[in-house]
Amino acid sequence: MSVFDQLGAGRDAVRLWFAPARVQDEGETPDYRFSLANERTFLAWIRTALALIGGGFAVDQFLTDHLTHWARVALALALLAGGVACTLRAVNHWVRCERAMRRGADLPVSRFPSVLALLVAVIAVAMVLVVLFGWAG
Amino acid sequence: MTTVRRPAESDRDPGLQPERTRLAWRRTTLSCAVTAVLAGRQVLHSGGASAALAASLAALVFLVFLWLAHRRMLQLGAPRPVLLPARSALAVVACMVALAVFGAAVVW
Numbered sequence: 001m002s003v004f005d006q007l008g009a010g011r012d013a014v015r016l017w018f019a020p021a022r023v024q025d026e027g028e029t030p031d032y033r034f035s036l037a038n039e040r041t042f043l044a045w046i047r048t049a050l051a052l053i054g055g056g057f058a059v060d061q062f063l064t065d066h067l068t069h070w071a072r073v074a075l076a077l078a079l080l081a082g083g084v085a086c087t088l089r090a091v092n093h094w095v096r097c098e099r100a101m102r103r104g105a106d107l108p109v110s111r112f113p114s115v116l117a118l119l120v121a122v123i124a125v126a127m128v129l130v131v132l133f134g135w136a137g
Numbered sequence: 138m139t140t141v142r143r144p145a146e147s148d149r150d151p152g153l154q155p156e157r158t159r160l161a162w163r164r165t166t167l168s169c170a171v172t173a174v175l176a177g178r179q180v181l182h183s184g185g186a187s188a189a190l191a192a193s194l195a196a197l198v199f200l201v202f203l204w205l206a207h208r209r210m211l212q213l214g215a216p217r218p219v220l221l222p223a224r225s226a227l228a229v230v231a232c233m234v235a236l237a238v239f240g241a242a243v244v245w
Contacts, residue, residue, distance in 0.1 A: 001237040008221075017227060032217050036154045039221045046229060050168040053237050057175040060244050061182075076244045080237045087233040091226050098220070 016095050023095060027102030038097045045090035048116075053083035054077065067129055075123070153212045162206045162213075172236060173199035179243050194239060202232045 016023060056079035060072055067075070089112050096108045176195040180188045205228055212218055 001174065023223070025194045029220075032220075033152060033154045035220050036158045036165065037140050038214075040158055042221075042226065043158075043217040044176070046233065047165050047168045049233050050165070050172045050236075053233065053240060054168075054175050056237075056244070057179050061175070061179060069169050072228045077241055080240045080244070084234055084237045087230050087237075094221075094226060095223070107166055 013092055016099070017091060023099050023102065026099075027104065028112065032100040034101055035098065038094060038101070041097070042090050042094040045086055045093070049083040049086035049090065052079050052086060053081075056080040056083065066134075078123070082116070086116065140168055155215075155218050158218075159210050159213045166203055166206045169199055169202045169232070176236060176239060176243075179240070191239070191243065195236070198232050198235050198239075202229065204231060205232075 005135040059067075059079060060076045063072055063075075089110075093108065093110070093112075099105075100107050173195045174199075177192040180191040180195075182188075205225055209221065209225060
């Protein structure tokens with residue numbers, strides 16, 4: 001897929017968020033249980049986002065003995081940004097899954113979970129190192 | 138307590154899907170409460186009038202989420218619940234983004 005195709009797909013997805021009725025224009029309504037499962041997946045991602053955002057607050061409040069001010073700010077902002085990314089991805093994935101189910105197409109796949117997992121792992125290892133070696137400011 | 142309307146026998150749902158979805162909304166509301174409390178704690182440390190304003194903002198975000206979840210849980214009481222309105226999904230997203238922006242502003 002070329003860059004332009006990806007941009008077009010992205011624009012299409014954003015348009016879908018704001019004109020949700022368009023999802024119902026095509027295909028046929030799936031079994032409501034599948035839609036509810038999709039909704040639960042959406043909520044699970046929202047909880048992940050909430051955890052990241054809460055983690056951002058927690059870093060700033062509870063790591064005062066371990067990190068310098070700027071390290072704390074950077075880490076907190078990274079976690080907050082991760083939370084926002086998670087949220088946007090949640091609604092985007094929800095709409096795309098709903099559309100795929102209506103069309104009878106394959107569900108969308110993405111590498112977002114792997115990227116998020118790697119990011120969290122890197123942050124966790126960094127925190128362990130900071131605490132073990134007492135790299136406080 | 139929300140009353141659970143029992144669907145007709147022909148509508149028996151072996152997976153208890155509406156129940157599970159309702160519980161998912163409840164879990165998410167709880168997570169939102171924890172995050173909002175952390176956000177409020179963040180600003181109350183500094184004290185002052187602006188801190189009170191910021192804390193009420195965090196509380197407001199939580200109340201909006203609570204209302205959204207409550208409305209959806211009522212919808213899920215129907216034997217064949219309708220699809221989650223995209224407006225609600227977008228409102229949830231707006232709540233999360235508001236919390237994150239709030240956090241970024243305070244941390245900064």
